[in-house]
Amino acid sequence: MVELEIIGVMSGTSLDGLDIAHVKFTLFEDKKHFQLLNFKTFNYSESFQNEIRNATNLSALELFKLDKKIGKIFATHINSFIQENHLDRNKIDAIASHGQTIYHQPEKGITVQIGCGASIAFHTKVQVINDFRIMDVIAGGQGAPLVPKGDFDLFSNQADAFLNLGGFANISLMENSKIIAFDISPANLPLNKIVQKLSMLYDTNGSLARSGMLNDKLFKDLNNLSFYSLSAPKSLGTEWLENEFYPTIEKYSISEADQLATISEHIAYQISSVINKLNYKKILATGGGTKNQFLMERITALSKAQIIIPETSLSDFKEAIIFAYLGALFLINQTNCIDSVTGAKKSVIGGCLHKTL
Numbered sequence: 001m002v003e004l005e006i007i008g009v010m011s012g013t014s015l016d017g018l019d020i021a022h023v024k025f026t027l028f029e030d031k032k033h034f035q036l037l038n039f040k041t042f043n044y045s046e047s048f049q050n051e052i053r054n055a056t057n058l059s060a061l062e063l064f065k066l067d068k069k070i071g072k073i074f075a076t077h078i079n080s081f082i083q084e085n086h087l088d089r090n091k092i093d094a095i096a097s098h099g100q101t102i103y104h105q106p107e108k109g110i111t112v113q114i115g116c117g118a119s120i121a122f123h124t125k126v127q128v129i130n131d132f133r134i135m136d137v138i139a140g141g142q143g144a145p146l147v148p149k150g151d152f153d154l155f156s157n158q159a160d161a162f163l164n165l166g167g168f169a170n171i172s173l174m175e176n177s178k179i180i181a182f183d184i185s186p187a188n189l190p191l192n193k194i195v196q197k198l199s200m201l202y203d204t205n206g207s208l209a210r211s212g213m214l215n216d217k218l219f220k221d222l223n224n225l226s227f228y229s230l231s232a233p234k235s236l237g238t239e240w241l242e243n244e245f246y247p248t249i250e251k252y253s254i255s256e257a258d259q260l261a262t263i264s265e266h267i268a269y270q271i272s273s274v275i276n277k278l279n280y281k282k283i284l285a286t287g288g289g290t291k292n293q294f295l296m297e298r299i300t301a302l303s304k305a306q307i308i309i310p311e312t313s314l315s316d317f318k319e320a321i322i323f324a325y326l327g328a329l330f331l332i333n334q335t336n337c338i339d340s341v342t343g344a345k346k347s348v349i350g351g352c353l354h355k356t357l
Contacts, residue, residue: 002027002332005037007081007126008324009074009097010317011115013167013238014188015052016288017043018074020081021320022092025328032153034325038085039317042077055102055114056238063102063114070100071119078124089126096327096351097130098319104144104237111143121354129327132350136337141344144235148172148181148341149329150322159308160280164319165289168236169271173278178340182232185270186245187289189238190263193246194256203260206294212261218252222266233343264295272302282306286318327351 003026010019022038044052055066078095081087097120099113117130133143151162151172161173167189172181188202195203203209225244227236249259275283283305290296290309300307309315329336335347 004093004328004331005091006093006324006327007078007095008320008322008327009078009095010320010323011074011098011100012288012319013101014192014288015044015049016188017041018077019317019320020078021317021324022081022085022087023321023324025325027328027332032325034154034321036313036317036321038081038087039313039320040081040084041316042080048073052100052102055100067114068116068119070114071116072123074115075120075123078120078126082124089124092126094327094331094353095120095124095126095128096132096323096330097128098132098323099130101237103239104235105239106137106142106144106235109137111137117352117354121356125356127356128354129330129351130354131352132323132326132336135348135350136342136344139337139339139344139346139348141337141339141342142233142235143337143342145170145172145181145183145341146326146337146350147319147322148179149336149338150318150325151181152179154322154325155284155318158310159282159284160305161275161278161283163271163275163283163285163307165285165287165292165295166319167238169267169289170235171271171274171283172341173280179338180232181341182234183236184274185228185267186236186241186263187267187287188292189241190245190249191260191292191295194259194263198256203292206260206264206292206297208257209260209264209292210294212255212257212259214265215252215254215258215262218249218254218259218262219266219269221248221251222263223269228270233341264292264298268295268298268302271299275303275305278305280305282308284308284310286310286315288316290315 099115137143169187
């Protein structure tokens with residue numbers, strides 16, 4: 001048995017904020033238990049969000065500078081979290097940080113998550129594990145999704161499969177005794193992008209989408225995008241949105257409400273199509289997208305399985321919990337990237353360790 005206390009840090013593509021979870025793990029050979037001790041989301045300023053959105057347009061030098069800046073910002077929030085919860089740094093075994101994804105092109109051997117691990121370690125005085133994806137990509141995998149390992153080790157008693165609605169929608173499931181997972185479609189990213197043109201951070205409860213009308217032609221064009229005909233393993237990045245998804249939407253001169261209604265129906269259709277092929281009874285849905293009541297209504301209406309949304313602490317912080325778990329596995333030298341999920345030549349131990357004195 002091994003007991004570890006890890007701070008998991010998650011910053012997703014939807015830029016909702018920095019989720020921090022303080023988790024205690026009790027790890028046996030065949031059983032994994034966790035206790036969520038403390039958790040909080042630190043919201044990003046609008047200027048900081050815009051910096052991240054513009055990161056793909058930066059020169060290499062500017063991107064390196066942003067990497068260090070984000071690392072320091074993460075460290076500042078983590079230090080506030082430690083102080084607010086009166087944590088003893090000497091009892092924290094590591095910080096496990098997902099980082100901020102800027103490039104994800106695994107077919108080219110590239111995946112980049114910035115948020116300098118060395119900077120976080122130096123400023124928090126706690127060792128840091130980050131850069132979880134690149135080893136899997138080098139091994140020929142997609143480098144994503146990584147959460148399925150945690151889904152089935154930590155939450156398998158709650159559902160048959162696991163749906164996460166973040167910037168993208170992805171699902172984890174068990175097939176022929178192997179864990180399979182893949183990205184299904186976009187989720188929060190395009191919805192947030194549209195309402196931000198209206199000076200809104202997000203469409204609260206999906207109210208604006210609910211007021212819109214479905215555009216059948218756009219709905220059909222989105223469903224015909226080539227990604228949906230690919231077999232798993234497969235993953236999505238913001239580059240795909242910029243090159244294929246958004247240009248498809250821009251062909252149509254329709255209102256923002258109609259765009260939201262059509263994209264929401266597209267997301268619900270793609271998700272339910274996957275779920276209905278599985279013949280599972282219970283799907284655990286987590287992530288920021290579960291707060292979009294209209295989207296969840298459409299997914300539920302189109303799906304044969306029961307869609308379960310857990311309590312807020314789990315729904316909002318599951319990815320931070322799981323990255324803490326991936327960090328714990330790294331520390332005990334166990335694989336945390338699964339080849340059956342990512343398509344890699346073999347399962348690997350993902351992550352880079354930044355030690356402190």
